[in-house]
Amino acid sequence: MRKINIFDTTLRDGEQSAGVNLNLHEKLEIARQLERLGVDIIEAGFPAASKGDFQAVKQIAETIKGCSVTGLSRSVQSDIDAAWEALKGGAEPRLHLFIATSPIHMAHKLRMTPEQVVEAAVSAVKYAKRYFPIVQWSAEDACRSELPFLAEIVAKVIEAGASVINIPDTVGYITPKEYGEIFTFLRNNVQNIEKVSLSAHCHDDLGMAVANSLAAIEHGATQIEGTINGIGERAGNAALEEIAVALYIRKDYYNATTRLNLQEIKRTSNLVSKLTGMVIPANKAVVGKNAFAHESGIHQDGVLKEKTTYEIISPELVGVQSNSMVLGKHSGRHALRNRVEELGYTLAEEEINKLFVRFKELADKKKDITDDDLVALIFEEKFDHFKDFYQLSSIQVQYGTKQIPTAVVVLTDGAGNEIQEAATGSGSVEALYNTLERCFQTDVTLLDYRIESVSGGRDALAQVFVKVRVHEIETSGRGTAQDVLEASAKAYINAVNRVFMIEKMREENQKVTIK
Ligand SMILES: [Zn+2]
Numbered sequence: 001m002r003k004i005n006i007f008d009t010t011l012r013d014g015e016q017s018a019g020v021n022l023n024l025h026e027k028l029e030i031a032r033q034l035e036r037l038g039v040d041i042i043e044a045g046f047p048a049a050s051k052g053d054f055q056a057v058k059q060i061a062e063t064i065k066g067c068s069v070t071g072l073s074r075s076v077q078s079d080i081d082a083a084w085e086a087l088k089g090g091a092e093p094r095l096h097l098f099i100a101t102s103p104i105h106m107a108h109k110l111r112m113t114p115e116q117v118v119e120a121a122v123s124a125v126k127y128a129k130r131y132f133p134i135v136q137w138s139a140e141d142a143c144r145s146e147l148p149f150l151a152e153i154v155a156k157v158i159e160a161g162a163s164v165i166n167i168p169d170t171v172g173y174i175t176p177k178e179y180g181e182i183f184t185f186l187r188n189n190v191q192n193i194e195k196v197s198l199s200a201h202c203h204d205d206l207g208m209a210v211a212n213s214l215a216a217i218e219h220g221a222t223q224i225e226g227t228i229n230g231i232g233e234r235a236g237n238a239a240l241e242e243i244a245v246a247l248y249i250r251k252d253y254y255n256a257t258t259r260l261n262l263q264e265i266k267r268t269s270n271l272v273s274k275l276t277g278m279v280i281p282a283n284k285a286v287v288g289k290n291a292f293a294h295e296s297g298i299h300q301d302g303v304l305k306e307k308t309t310y311e312i313i314s315p316e317l318v319g320v321q322s323n324s325m326v327l328g329k330h331s332g333r334h335a336l337r338n339r340v341e342e343l344g345y346t347l348a349e350e351e352i353n354k355l356f357v358r359f360k361e362l363a364d365k366k367k368d369i370t371d372d373d374l375v376a377l378i379f380e381e382k383f384d385h386f387k388d389f390y391q392l393s394s395i396q397v398q399y400g401t402k403q404i405p406t407a408v409v410v411l412t413d414g415a416g417n418e419i420q421e422a423a424t425g426s427g428s429v430e431a432l433y434n435t436l437e438r439c440f441q442t443d444v445t446l447l448d449y450r451i452e453s454v455s456g457g458r459d460a461l462a463q464v465f466v467k468v469r470v471h472e473i474e475t476s477g478r479g480t481a482q483d484v485l486e487a488s489a490k491a492y493i494n495a496v497n498r499v500f501m502i503e504k505m506r507e508e509n510q511k512v513t514i515k
Pocket of ligand 1: 203
């Protein structure tokens with residue numbers, strides 16, 4: 001069977017999803033999970049884009065040793081230099097260079113002639129080869145490029161030293177048949193093409209990203225780029241979990257395999273969904289909540305008699321487990337640590353200690369502590385703390401059907417000062433958010449508010465997700481507590497803290513505009 005390399009760009013293209021702003025801890029956790037999942041390459045970011053991007057790529061490259069880490073770079077020396085500084089500590093440094101090759105992009109965006117584009121691409125690859133053992137070259141908007149020109153530039157960058165050639169469908173325009181034909185054309189018309197790896201990168205604007213990626217495999221691609229849950233610019237990228245499972249289930253047809261540990265799929269999907277705040281639709285293939293639910297009586301009957309009557313993918317294959325009670329009031333620190341490790345999280349001693357305190361508090365109020373509860377607590381301890389920003393000390397909310405809802409909030413700011421405010425609203429949550437807005441002394445627009453229970457039962461933990469806009473920055477936040485109002489307050493503070501953190505980072509370095 002042919003081996004297909006999986007190139008994950010959740011942390012680069014995926015992080016470009018509207019409203020997604022991951023912090024360093026979150027990026028590192030996703031990178032570690034991608035390593036566990038068994039992806040071959042992690043695209044960790046765009047090092048020249050900002051200091052924050054640079055630092056995240058550098059830390060990921062230095063942490064992850066089980067696969068290659070790469071970063072995106074325009075075809076200019078300053079980008080390549082920044083990428084090398086960020087990536088040189090990695091196990092297998094590789095650079096992802098790109099330049100646009102379609103007439104529309106060359107004329108309107110780059111304002112360069114085709115000859116100038118070829119020259120820029122070739123000299124960038126040559127310059128990158130001085131540092132990087134592996135250089136991947138991408139023809140941005142390849143699918144709207146003229147094929148003879150695409151073949152010409154690909155031949156020249158191969159000659160200059162590129163060893164992976166990526167053919168992105170940047171705008172999600174191509175159909176499976178046409179996409180396959182581009183790969184065939186290049187294989188038939190480019191010298192030395194057999195010496196390089198061909199890569200597919202598809203967007204889902206017409207809902208064909210996964211189908212296009214699979215067509216590319218049929219026509220000689222040996223690398224697939226995509227993201228977990230298919231998140232990404234606009235309608236998103238190709239969903240890697242769908243491609244991996246399709247190759248596995250239909251190996252009779254594709255005769256190709258990946259290195260992925262499919263049992264890590266569900267966990268990876270959950271982690272990415274929670275950290276990015278991007279919800280997985282219930283009917284999403286492979287990882288949706290309903291992907292394995294059989295509703296019709298005839299189907300249920302069939303599955304009970306013989307699973308394969310209606311089930312082509314078993315839930316166990318992708319790591320879906322029914323939620324079992326694992327810990328309770330009498331569980332000790334040791335049991336907690338073991339379970340945290342089994343769930344795949346790495347926590348420092350100090351974090352475990354704090355988690356244990358929260359766990360005990362929860363166990364006093366809630367009989368069964370499920371894995372989902374534990375994960376919610378881990379998230380709070382590990383990712384939702386912004387030590388240098390606002391912290392919730394206490395809330396008090398008064399509500400009655402014949403009263404005006406009123407909230408009192410006490411916060412501490414990064415310097416440890418206590419802030420106390422009170423306000424009213426037409427409902428409890430509004431009163432709470434009006435009060436918090438006073439504490440922050442800035443306008444906050446609430447764009448979205450969602451609440452869900454972490455597990456079943458009346459004593460379940462509440463998890464609130466919000467999306468806010470502050471000073472033109474859109475970001476999401478989340479909060480967990482046993483009470484819905486406390487969870488609501490935490491989510492709001494979490495989102496606003498993220499905005500302040502982004503602003504602080506922007507102050508520290510002037511963000512380069514990405515063209
Ligand atoms: Zn893309």
